[in-house]
Amino acid sequence: MSIISVINQKGGVAKTTTSLNVASSWAAQGKKVLLIDLDPQSSATKAVFGDREFEKTIYDVIMGHAQAEDAIVSSDVFGIDVIPAEIMLSGVDLQLAAHFGREQILRRKLEPLNRRYDAILIDCSPSLGLMTINALLASKDIIIPICPEYFSLKGIDLILATLQNIRTGLGYKVGIRGVVITRYRDRKVAKDVIRQVREHYQLNVYSNYIPDSIAVEEAHHNHSPVHKYAPRSPASKAYMDLSKELWL
């Protein structure tokens, strides 16, 4: 069982879209997958369940009001289990400021679920806060989605600095599984950025780029994974192929 965080401190790089579609593609391939929404904006939760409200969320799990298994909600459409988020999560940093072992709450809470799933994906918030640190300490590896623009390299710098700080300050080494290229368009700037990620940062870039596609956005609004909403679209095929590549 792997716990993988999908993280980029730069916003708008399709973190949630990647988390949802990879999780759902894995489920379609027969894997048992749990998605944890750790973003107070609850984008993944809303994309799967719409405006539905939940009695227990990841906030309750983190605050010790509920066990992780009690907050799990299943989605038949996506074929996955989800621990939903809520806006209260944005206040957790202050509420837990003096909590002993605050960096590893999520890691401890997920331990009982280890044997229940083939993979747990954590959709992180773009900000660097206590919840992101919790996600990183709970994860064996991270996946970094980027839109191939020049500013995206700044996001990678931030992540590398964060991982180094976690290693020096907290003593944990978090691995980078690879970089997922999202919203890809066949332009020179995109190729330059991908080359720099490979050569300068020496990071693994997955070969299945996710093309810029309206089908992905429409699938989001229809609370469906792209492989069900538009199964013949290039984005659907790309996510399916990417999920296989990610599983290796």
Place this chain on the structure above:
Amino acid sequence: MTKTNPLFIDSTKTHGDSIGTHVELKKILVYDDEDLLIVVTNHQGVAMRIPMKVAEDETSYEARVHLNHQKAISYQFVVEKNGQLILQSATLRSRAQYAIIEDWQPLGADTPAPVPAQDTNDGTQPWPGEYAKSVKGLIDKWGL
């Protein structure tokens, strides 16, 4: 994101607990007849000279040193041959954490010394949080 960012301070370690700190030095070439050492001075002013060995990946050198967590330390990398100093880095100051990871930057006659302190607080100053609660901190902030 400095190294004193409270996000990267282990809340389960109280100030002063002993930890094993992993030391890693990258981008250095050491010849067979030379020795690479890290000289660490702990918060009590005790200097330790610890030989560094080639890491498994053979691209860096590593060592392990026991320090008191979050206490002020200074450290310097030196290359010696038959006990004689050949090259040295600047002396860097920090607080003891789980890892020290640096790129080799030798001090030379034509090389300006790098800014040494990543953490300007040498342990004699209160932490920012403590300062904010101190009488002087309140006067500075609110003019009380």
